[in-house]
Amino acid sequence: MTKDNSPLGLRIVAPVVAASLVLLVWFAVAAAHSIPTTLLPDPGDVLQRLGRDLTSGRLWLPLWVTTLEALAGCALSALTAMPIAYLIAHSKLADAALSPYLAASQAIPAVAVAPLMVIWVGYGMLPVVLLCSVMVFFPMVLSTVLGLRSIDKELLDAARVDGATAWQLACWMEWPLALPATLTGLRNGFTLSITGAVVGELVMGGSGLGQRLAVQSQSVDTIGLFSTLIVLSVLAVTIFLSMRLVEWLANPFASRRRLK
Template identity: 55%
Template structure:
């Protein structure tokens, strides 16, 4: 069983590497055909530029700033979404009243919310964190609620027979069993939160990667733009992979998967 899981992970890793290699070859081929670095710079140009930028503290500061905004926003969204999902699960009346409004709010683009947040709370870290939280809130809510609705009724009934109820039932039974769904929502949330941070910096300013992209676009720094976009992709993949690793190391999740 263990060797099978290891082989599966190894093959998945190889598929990812093959996919990246194909994308890199396709990029290099397209750049060679276009032959215009202002339209599409080659991978060599972008990587060389990125190495230069990484040798300065300015890019590292931008990476840290965007990562901070994204992480704080996602955590804030999760702190609100997870309890609210439980409230929806327990009360059909509250779910019926609030669900349509929350679903309708997802039609509002993030770029339209950013100016309002500036008017309400000003510039700085706080409005960008709030924007990230608003973006990730709904996916985490839906994922957590889906996990709660799919709980094994036999396990819940057995726990109630043993005297579990209220907070104890949630803490010891319902929430642990819902953790895979919570992690799924967090994985989606963290990647969306990166987008929220970049959009927020476009509108509200700051010193993160979004502001860097805006400055590079103003001076038509195409190689720099591609390099910053590549950094954003790596940052999102790193956050996603960290959550996958954290989920795989969780004793509760591992116990659920072995059943």
């Protein structure tokens, strides 16, 4: 895992600049009228629609539902991924037995898993949460295993010689040292969990942004689709940057160095 030494301010400013450039290109293409508005609406119309939906409150409930589903799925996945990652990192037998199946699980598309969730647990928020959990499970396990295996073995051996138990090593050395990699997995998982929530709502229904996209698609509401997609993009970027900030704050040495 490579270290990211870029300043925190750059990580915040760079996405804003990139989004501004995309918006400028969108304005230029729309102003040229080379593409029908049914395919690419004018950004001004989209922003007006977005403003109306936000001020009227129509977007807040779907936004909250999708965020809650993604958060619950990510938390559920973390509760199961962390112990399994620890087991894989410390047991060659567990690594050999579980790793191929974890990798194979990534070949199954979420759209194919969603109908099974409906059959097993029915409709509602629960199958969407489970789908989010399945989608983010492998990235969390992989990053955590990488973090645990990157710890200096001599450091752990020295602690064992001094009488440290396996529980003490895990609590006071292994998990703290593997924290950057674990948080990276949580960050990527939470962002991916948004995708899982939207896919789940598209297939299984609900009251979140995914269901809103389904309704707008059926009614050929292109302006509404773009408006909802912007909300999803902003949500994903906000989560990504928030988790970046958590990683930065959780590493006292890195944060102290960058503040200088």
